[in-house]
Amino acid sequence: MYNKLSSKAEEFIDHQEILDSIAWADENRDNKELINSLIERAEDCKGLTHREALLLLSCEDEELVEKMYALAKRIKKAFYGNRIVMFAPLYLSNYCVNGCVYCPYHGKNRTIPRKKLSQEEIIKEVTALQDMGHKRLALEAGEHPTMNPIEYILESIKTIYGIKHKNGAIRRVNVNIAATTVENYRKLKEAGIGTYILFQETYHKTDYEKLHPTGPKSDYAYHTEAMDRAMQGGIDDVGIGVLFGLERYRYDFTGLLMHAEHLEAKYGCGPHTISVPRLCPADDIDTKDFDNTISDEIFQKIVAVIRIAVPYTGMIISTRESQKSREKVLELGVSQISGGSRTSVGGYTTVERHNETSQFDVSDQRSLNEVIEWLLDLGYIPSFCTACYREGRTGDRFMSLVKKGQIANCCQPNALMTLKEYAEDYATPEVKEKIYKLIDKEILNVTNPNIRRIAIENLKKIADGERDFRF
Ligand code: SAM
Numbered sequence: 001m002y003n004k005l006s007s008k009a010e011e012f013i014d015h016q017e018i019l020d021s022i023a024w025a026d027e028n029r030d031n032k033e034l035i036n037s038l039i040e041r042a043e044d045c046k047g048l049t050h051r052e053a054l055l056l057l058s059c060e061d062e063e064l065v066e067k068m069y070a071l072a073k074r075i076k077k078a079f080y081g082n083r084i085v086m087f088a089p090l091y092l093s094n095y096c097v098n099g100c101v102y103c104p105y106h107g108k109n110r111t112i113p114r115k116k117l118s119q120e121e122i123i124k125e126v127t128a129l130q131d132m133g134h135k136r137l138a139l140e141a142g143e144h145p146t147m148n149p150i151e152y153i154l155e156s157i158k159t160i161y162g163i164k165h166k167n168g169a170i171r172r173v174n175v176n177i178a179a180t181t182v183e184n185y186r187k188l189k190e191a192g193i194g195t196y197i198l199f200q201e202t203y204h205k206t207d208y209e210k211l212h213p214t215g216p217k218s219d220y221a222y223h224t225e226a227m228d229r230a231m232q233g234g235i236d237d238v239g240i241g242v243l244f245g246l247e248r249y250r251y252d253f254t255g256l257l258m259h260a261e262h263l264e265a266k267y268g269c270g271p272h273t274i275s276v277p278r279l280c281p282a283d284d285i286d287t288k289d290f291d292n293t294i295s296d297e298i299f300q301k302i303v304a305v306i307r308i309a310v311p312y313t314g315m316i317i318s319t320r321e322s323q324k325s326r327e328k329v330l331e332l333g334v335s336q337i338s339g340g341s342r343t344s345v346g347g348y349t350t351v352e353r354h355n356e357t358s359q360f361d362v363s364d365q366r367s368l369n370e371v372i373e374w375l376l377d378l379g380y381i382p383s384f385c386t387a388c389y390r391e392g393r394t395g396d397r398f399m400s401l402v403k404k405g406q407i408a409n410c411c412q413p414n415a416l417m418t419l420k421e422y423a424e425d426y427a428t429p430e431v432k433e434k435i436y437k438l439i440d441k442e443i444l445n446v447t448n449p450n451i452r453r454i455a456i457e458n459l460k461k462i463a464d465g466e467r468d469f470r471f
Contacts, residue, residue, distance in 0.1 A: 004258065004265045009224035012262035013203050018254045021051045025058040025250070035059050039067050045075055045311045050257035053309035057253055057301060065301065072304035072332045075311045081408060081445070083381045083415045085336040086368070087136040087174070088129055089318065091345045092117050092156055094357055096142025098178075098215030100201070102246060102290065104283035105142045105359060107215065112283045115345040115357050116147055119159050126160050128348040130168025132340050132368045133426035135384040135418065137170055138197065140343075140359070143178035143216060150184045153177055157191045167425045167467055172386035174239070178217060179226035185233025194389050195272050196230045197239035198223075202247035203255025211246060227259070231267045236395025238263070239316070241275030244302070245293040253302060260310055269396040273314040273336065274306055276329075280320045280360040300328050307333030312402045319343070319364040326364060327378065340368035369428055376434045381442055383415035384422055387470035410471040412446050413455035417469050420462045 002014035028034055038052050048056070056068055093116035096105040104112050117125065129137065137160065141148045153175065160170050172194040179198060188196060202208050205220045212218040227238045240259055242252040256274065264270035278299060281287050294302075306315060315334045317326060319341040326337060342348050344358040366374070375382045387410060388398055401407045416439050423435040439459065446452040451471060458469040 004262045006262075007225065007228055007266075009221040010205065012266075013224060013255050013258050015205065017258070018203070018251055021054050021254050022250055024051060025055045028055055029058045029060070032061060032064065035061070035064050036067075039064070039071055039308075042071060042308045043074075045078060047311055048309045050254050050261060050309075053257055053305050054250060054254050056308065057250060057305045068301075068308065069304050069332060072307040075307055076331070076333050076335070079311055079402060079407075080335045081381070081412060082379055083335070083383045083411055084330065084375055085136070085314070085383045085385065086134070086372075087138055087316075087336060087338050088132070088134045088368075089138045089140050089176075089338060089341055089343060090122075090125060090129065090160075091343060091347065091357075091359065092122070092139055092141045092153070093144070093148045094142050094345050094359065095144040095147035096215075097144050098142070098217040099213045100215075100217060101211050101213070102201075102243065102279055102285055103359070104285050109284055113357050116152075117156075117345060119155065121346060121349075122156055122159050123163055125346065125348045126163045126170060127165045127168070130163065130165045130170065131426070132348075133372075133384065133422045134340075134368065135170060136172040136174070136194070136386050138174045138176055138338075140176050141178075148177075150180065150187060154187055154191050157188075157193065161192065167421070169468070171468075172389060176239075179223045180229075182229045182233045185230045185235050189234040193235070194386070195237040195239045196227075196235045197241070197273070197275065198226050198230075199241040199243055199275060199277065200224060200252075200255070200259065201243045202252055203242065203259070204247045204251055207247050224259075227263060227271075228266070231263070236267070236269055237272035237389065237398070239273035239275060240271045241277060241316075243277050243279055244299065245279030245287065245290055248292055249294050249298060249302065253305075256306075257309055260313065267395075269399050270310060271313055272394075272398070273316050274310065275316040275318075276303060276306070276334075277318060277320055280363070282358065282360040283356070285360075296325055296328075299325065300332055303329040303334060304332040312399055319362040320360060322363040323366070323374070330378070330380065337371075339371035340366070369426070369431055372422070372427065373431045373434065376431070376438060381412075381415045381438065382419055382422070383411070384418035385411065385414040385470070386418075387414045391470065409446075409448050409451055412442070413451055413458075414470050416442055416446075417455060417458055417462060420459050421467055424462060
């Protein structure tokens with residue numbers, strides 16, 4: 001029985017409720033009046049239910065789809081302005097005991113060289129990331145009880161926060177590691193992580209079990225209930241996602257929104273972020289072996305409808321996506337992107353762009369400076385802000401600020417101040433010029449006069465060498 005307040009995976013992600021939602025959406029996909037009324041209602045930025053969102057996703061009427069896109073863009077603008085938060089993944093270890101059939105790290109892969117970074121190697125990688133200008137990382141690791149135990153992850157986090165090279169600093173470490181215990185989540189929280197990220201891959205239990213035939217990850221309920229344990233362990237910023245291309249996208253899209261509804265209903269706080277990775281080719285993985293891959297058009301529609309359905313949730317895409325695809329989804333809803341990424345263990349200190357230990361093939365191979373310039377040319381403000389969780393604005397405190405539209409008073413000046421730091425310390429002269437021009441223009445959009453005055457003072461102090469201001 002579907003029960004969004006239940007702690008059991010199969011009740012808050014109820015298979016029959018997803019099938020019924022799909023059948024309902026199919027019955028109503030040509031009901032223009034109903035779809036139109038939902039789009040109009042969503043204008044209030046209060047979101048939509050999983051069923052309503054699925055109906056929008058199922059609609060193929062061109063005029064209505066255009067209307068959805070226009071609404072998604074307006075919501076994006078209202079909550080995030082033109083700011084885009086930057087991050088980089090850091091692959092710690094590709095040792096893994098799981099058997100995920102789509103991932104090259106799977107335990108039976110004998111062709112991929114296995115590598116785990118030592119603390120000395122982490123210092124080198126993070127120094128290279130700091131020298132690019134990054135302030136926010138997402139740690140990635142395979143699941144291996146003896147090679148990558150929680151103690152290794154905790155030690156690595158401590159190492160990373162401790163590295164201060166020139167003006168560099170990693171100020172927020174997000175963590176994407178396998179589902180674990182409440183006790184381990186508590187330890188991660190105590191280590192000062194930002195968001196705990198875990199992708200569901202697919203919400204379809206039977207297919208999940210086929211895609212994860214061996215290893216701890218094969219336990220569907222344990223994996224699906226991970227965010228509940230994370231919340232119990234005190235982590236209130238969690239990031240969910242599915243790997244699009246594994247299961248029929250409408251099923252997973254519905255499951256994803258049901259998961260968000262469950263977290264919101266049970267813990268008073270929905271997911272901090274939603275990621276929308278798409279399956280990519282990798283070492284021994286051929287995407288042709290998966291018959292559910294989705295087109296760019298459907299991908300864009302997924303992003304737009306997520307934006308409409310959960311306006312308060314950050315949305316992330318990685319360098320799995322090409323420059324062209326990234327450009328489109330940025331305007332439709334994505335608020336965080338990675339730049340200059342390496343998806344191989346030790347990839348930031350090796351010269352070549354492609355490395356044989358990669359988790360997936362990077363589609364967008366540009367440097368961070370190139371990505372920043374591209375964003376500036378498109379009219380965005382690249383932001384290296386990490387202020388919220390450092391100011392205690394996490395979980396429901398963060399959400400209530402976002403829902404009241406208050407967060408912009410902090411985000412806009414924080415984005416400009418951290419971008420100014422990037423300009424002073426890392427940008428090429430051409431990019432620096434573009435940043436200065438943008439700051440002069442965008443500082444006027446800080447509406448609160450007091451905050452604007454302080455931000456202008458801080459921008460001057462940054463030019464004089466001071467760092468790390470935040471609201
Ligand atoms: N080991 C942890 C786990 O299994 O959840 C987290 C790290 S894993 C390195 C990060 C994510 O990469 C996975 O959750 C999966 O969605 C994604 N991934 C795996 N294989 C991929 C592929 N071939 N293409 C794109 N993304 C992939």
